[in-house]
Amino acid sequence: MLEGMPRPLPNLDTQPFWDGCQEERLLLPRCSACGEGRWPPGPMCPACQSQDVDWIESSGRGRVYSWIVANHPVHPVLTGQVPYVVAMIELEHNIRLVGNVMGCAPDEVEADLPVEVIFERLEDGRQLPNFRRVETAE
Amino acid sequence: MSALRDAAAAVGVGETTYSKESGRTELSLACEAIKKAAEDAGVAIEDIDGLVRYDMDHVDEAALTSHLGLKNLRWMSQVGYGGTGGNAVVVHAAAAIAAGAAETVVCYRALNERSGVRYGQGATWMKDEVGGAEAFQMPWGMLTPAHLFGQFARRHMIEDGTTSRQFGAVAVALRRHASLNPRAMMRTPITIEDHQASRLIADPLRLFDCCIESDGACAVVLTAADRARSLRHAPAWIMGVSQGSGSRTSGIVFRDDLAVAESTYTAAEVYRSAEVGPEEIDAAMIYDHFTPFVIFSLEAYGFCEPGEGGSFVEDGRIEVDDVLPVNTHGGNHSEAYIHGLPHVIEAFRQLRGTSTAQVESAELILSCSSVAQLSAAVILRKD
Numbered sequence: 182m183l184e185g186m187p188r189p190l191p192n193l194d195t196q197p198f199w200d201g202c203q204e205e206r207l208l209l210p211r212c213s214a215c216g217e218g219r220w221p222p223g224p225m226c227p228a229c230q231s232q233d234v235d236w237i238e239s240s241g242r243g244r245v246y247s248w249i250v251a252n253h254p255v256h257p258v259l260t261g262q263v264p265y266v267v268a269m270i271e272l273e274h275n276i277r278l279v280g281n282v283m284g285c286a287p288d289e290v291e292a293d294l295p296v297e298v299i300f301e302r303l304e305d306g307r308q309l310p311n312f313r314r315v316e317t318a319e
Numbered sequence: 320m321s322a323l324r325d326a327a328a329a330v331g332v333g334e335t336t337y338s339k340e341s342g343r344t345e346l347s348l349a350c351e352a353i354k355k356a357a358e359d360a361g362v363a364i365e366d367i368d369g370l371v372r373y374d375m376d377h378v379d380e381a382a383l384t385s386h387l388g389l390k391n392l393r394w395m396s397q398v399g400y401g402g403t404g405g406n407a408v409v410v411h412a413a414a415a416i417a418a419g420a421a422e423t424v425v426c427y428r429a430l431n432e433r434s435g436v437r438y439g440q441g442a443t444w445m446k447d448e449v450g451g452a453e454a455f456q457m458p459w460g461m462l463t464p465a466h467l468f469g470q471f472a473r474r475h476m477i478e479d480g481t482t483s484r485q486f487g488a489v490a491v492a493l494r495r496h497a498s499l500n501p502r503a504m505m506r507t508p509i510t511i512e513d514h515q516a517s518r519l520i521a522d523p524l525r526l527f528d529c530c531i532e533s534d535g536a537c538a539v540v541l542t543a544a545d546r547a548r549s550l551r552h553a554p555a556w557i558m559g560v561s562q563g564s565g566s567r568t569s570g571i572v573f574r575d576d577l578a579v580a581e582s583t584y585t586a587a588e589v590y591r592s593a594e595v596g597p598e599e600i601d602a603a604m605i606y607d608h609f610t611p612f613v614i615f616s617l618e619a620y621g622f623c624e625p626g627e628g629g630s631f632v633e634d635g636r637i638e639v640d641d642v643l644p645v646n647t648h649g650g651n652h653s654e655a656y657i658h659g660l661p662h663v664i665e666a667f668r669q670l671r672g673t674s675t676a677q678v679e680s681a682e683l684i685l686s687c688s689s690v691a692q693l694s695a696a697v698i699l700r701k702d
């Protein structure tokens with residue numbers, strides 16, 4: 182993970198996601214009534230207005246949907262950390278997570294690049310999901 | 320017919336000098352812009368009975384009303400979503416006037432965005448801990464607007480073959496218009512090669528794809544139809560308005576399709592309420608925080624087919640003497656970044672015939688904003 186970034190503040194709607202990360206499981210919210218994915222996690226299904234949710238373990242495999250390369254350090258803490266990639270990773274159930282693409286140079290990132298989840302530890306012991314390139318996707 | 324159609328008109332505008340360092344408080348800037356707008360309209364300060372602000376504006380409302388000498392306010396509101404506000408403030412003012420809740424409403428924006436709080440700086444947005452959608456963005460270094468909006472630009476390139484040189488064509492057009500505008504902060508013309516040589520900020524966004532940062536304030540006075548006809552200048556009629564959204568705008572980047580503008584929804588409503596179509600629009604003032612969003616808006620507002628905005632902007636087609644003049648003041652990109660409200664002022668100026676890049680026989684102008692979140696649009700008509 183990049184150093185010096187804001188840490189996520191869990192709330193009652195998102196806590197299971199962060200708890201899953203501590204166990205190295207990528208748990209994503211899916212509507213119990215209609216199966217629609219929700220992202221970011223929230224209290225109601227936008228497709229059917231159900232408030233029931235199941236937390237389903239993701240395969241962690243996805244593809245790059247879009248990305249930018251942060252070339253300019255927008256904060257002094259990033260001076261030694263640019264360039265870095267911020268990508269939108271397409272997973273199951275119409276859910277896209279933000280992540281960095283590890284394991285390749287920024288100029289090797291391309292649309293539909295297959296990636297898989299990894300978990301990275303912050304200084305305070307909390308773990309966050311991130312993504313690295315895989316050679317072949319299922 | 321929409322109850323809002325022609326119920327209100329823009330009757331006066333005011334602007335401070337735009338600069339990198341105003342040396343003044345935002346309150347002082349706001350007072351000057353509103354005073355000038357009232358003078359331009361020919362209405363007394365005490366005749367202003369409505370006030371609409373951006374929720375991001377730092378000026379304390381109570382201080383503003385006290386120092387300006389507003390005595391008869393009976394209606395106040397504010398609008399969110401940053402650059403959306405440029406047009407949404409006008410939508411709120413027109414709605415209040417149409418409903419009879421106020422007769423003469425002022426909309427304003429004041430900010431020291433260069434010498435004060437800079438939106439392009441990570442420090443502006445950084446906190447120790449972040450909740451809501453930001454909790455799923457900032458820990459991975461998605462910090463500034465360029466990091467968010469660059470995702471849309473990339474997706475447009477992936478799906479539609481749009482190129483950085485086409486973003487450059489937008490930059491060239493906007494700068495050319497600014498070169499004619501003495502209020503503009505960036506007036507030196509540029510070429511596509513200059514754009515291509517500018518450094519990458521958040522690839523695919525280059526420096527010359529980004530709006531400038533500036534200090535200043537501006538204001539627009541609107542009033543009811545009967546009053547508008549009695550004032551000294553010809554009014555610019557608020558013919559159509561819309562403000563709204565489609566789905567999943569939380570966190571900006573979690574929308575279903577990043578290659579299509581959110582404002583497709585707003586576009587349909589603004590044309591419906593004005594009872595006109597894009598083929599009747601003489602010029603467009605498009606919120607240009609980043610150049611690709613001119614391309615997105617041209618598609619969303621029906622000036623070209625979806626996916627064809629990149630080729631539409633080539634060969635000077637959005638310049639003043641061509642197919643669809645866009646941002647004839649130079650926009651956020653080259654005039655000043657006062658959060659999109661100068662776009663409404665330029666629409667007004669075009670209809671009054673006083674633009675520095677005047678469009679021949681301009682009758683109908685579209686002003687529209689923000690294509691990634693909840694958005695707003697206004698169609699103004701010459702008297």
Ligand SMILES: [Zn+2]
Nearest residue numbers: 212215226229
């Ligand atoms: Zn559902």
